[in-house]
Every structure is written in C-alpha cells, then in structure tokens.
Amino acid sequence: NAGVTQTPKFQVLKTGQSMTLQCAQDMNHNSMYWYRQDPGMGLRLIYYSASEGTTDKGEVPNGYNVSRLNKREFSLRLESAAPSQTSVYFCASTFGLAGGAYEQYFGPGTRLTVT
Amino acid sequence: GNSVTQMEGPVTLSEEAFLTINCTYTATGYPSLFWYVQYPGEGLQLLLKATKADDKGSNKGFEATYRKETTSFHLEKGSVQVSDSAVYFCALSDPAMNDMRFGAGTRLTVKP
Numbered sequence: 001n002a003g004v005t006q007t008p009k010f011q012v013l014k015t016g017q018s019m020t021l022q023c024a025q026d027m028n029h030n031s032m033y034w035y036r037q038d039p040g041m042g043l044r045l046i047y048y049s050a051s052e053g054t055t056d057k058g059e060v061p062n063g064y065n066v067s068r069l070n071k072r073e074f075s076l077r078l079e080s081a082a083p084s085q086t087s088v089y090f091c092a093s094t095f096g097l098a099g100g101a102y103e104q105y106f107g108p109g110t111r112l113t114v115t
Numbered sequence: 116g117n118s119v120t121q122m123e124g125p126v127t128l129s130e131e132a133f134l135t136i137n138c139t140y141t142a143t144g145y146p147s148l149f150w151y152v153q154y155p156g157e158g159l160q161l162l163l164k165a166t167k168a169d170d171k172g173s174n175k176g177f178e179a180t181y182r183k184e185t186t187s188f189h190l191e192k193g194s195v196q197v198s199d200s201a202v203y204f205c206a207l208s209d210p211a212m213n214d215m216r217f218g219a220g221t222r223l224t225v226k227p
Contacts (some may be wrong), residue, residue: 042219043159044217090158104215
C-alpha cells in the first residue's frame with residue numbers, strides 16, 4: 001500500500017515553461033486535493049476533486065489547471081510557469097469530503113523552482 | 116471566512132520539557148479541528164483530531180481539547196523528545212466548505 005505518490009520530487013523550470021505534476025493514490029479515496037506550501041503561509045488549496053470527473057477551484061487557482069484522470073490519479077498543470085509559482089506542492093486524498101471529519105493523506109511533495 | 120491562527124515559531128525546547136503550541140480559529144459553522152505534523156522532507160500526517168466541542172484528541176502523548184468558548188485547539192505534550200522535532204500545523208474543516216484551512220505552521224526543535 002503506497003498511499004499517495006507524487007512525481008517528480010524536484011523540478012526546476014524557466015519562466016514560461018510548462019509542466020504537469022502527477023499524483024496517484026491507492027486507497028480508493030473519493031476526494032483529491034492539490035496544495036501549495038509557502039514559508040509562513042501554511043498550506044493553501046489550489047484545486048480539488050470531490051469525485052472522478054469533477055474538479056473545483058480552491059483558494060489560489062490562478063495559473064493552474066487540473067485533471068482527474070480516474071479515481072486514482074489527479075494531475076496539476078502549470079501552462080506558463082512564473083517565479084511566483086516557486087513552492088512545494090502537495091497532493092492529498094481523503095475518503096469523504098474535506099469538510100467532514102475525515103483526515104487527509106498527503107504525498108511527499110514536489111519542490112518546484114521557477115527561475 | 117474560516118481561518119486558523121497558530122503560534123509562530125520557531126520553538127526550541129530541551130528534552131523532557133513541557134510543550135504548548137497555541138491555535139485559535141474563526142469559523143461560521145461547526146468545524147472539525149486537526150493537528151498535523153510534518154517531518155523533514157515528508158508530507159503532512161495526522162497527529163490528532165476532535166470533531167465537536169469539548170472533545171479531546173490524543174496521540175503519542177500529544178493532546179488538544181476543542182474549546183468552542185475560546186475558539187481554541189492548543190496542542191500540548193508533557194515531556195517532549197528529540198524525535199518530536201518537526202513542523203506542526205493546526206487545521207480546521209467545515210461542512211459548509213469542501214476544503215481545509217491550515218495555520219502557518221510552528222517549527223519545533225527539541226535539543227538533547
């Protein structure tokens with residue numbers, strides 16, 4: 001049982017380049033989330049998917065797109081990277097909706113630097 | 116809207132010292148409250164949770180009580196160990212919002 005996996009672990013991009021962060025979970029969870037973690041700001045929600053085929057914006061969605069490919073996989077795409085998107089990105093999943101009492105399970109993170 | 120404010124760090128303690136990390140929240144509904152811990156180079160993992168007022172969450176010697184009257188969920192441990200060195204995040208989830216709100220995190224370093 002791998003839990004939540006993310007690829008890549010590290011990435012350096014130049015301004016304007018694009019990339020996709022991959023996330024997969026093997027716990028049969030319904031909901032999946034993408035967060036970014038910045039110093040002094042905790043985690044902020046970028047997008048979430050409450051079920052296969054649905055996605056919704058979170059607190060900071062600008063500059064990102066997502067795809068819920070199937071129940072297991074949820075990808076985050078940066079179409080034209082900007083230095084302000086330098087951050088650590090975490091994927092998470094939960095059995096129910098995050099508004100309930102279920103805990104979220106987190107991946108190990110992707111450290112992205114945009115120069 | 117909902118928000119979480121937690122004690123800024125970093126916090127440095129000696130082994131076996133008493134730990135308190137303060138957390139207060141603002142919420143319009145009846146949220147569940149969580150403490151997550153992040154060890155170096157890893158993702159967050161749940162430490163404990165409480166789902167209604169006056170509930171006490173506990174795990175690995177850590178405790179926190181959901182205080183609705185003071186809108187607080189302070190984390191405590193009676194005797195910290197070097198292995199407790201990590202970043203601790205307070206968080207809330209609200210049935211009216213399909214997300215979680217996290218505090219900024221508090222870095223704890225425990226010295227032998």
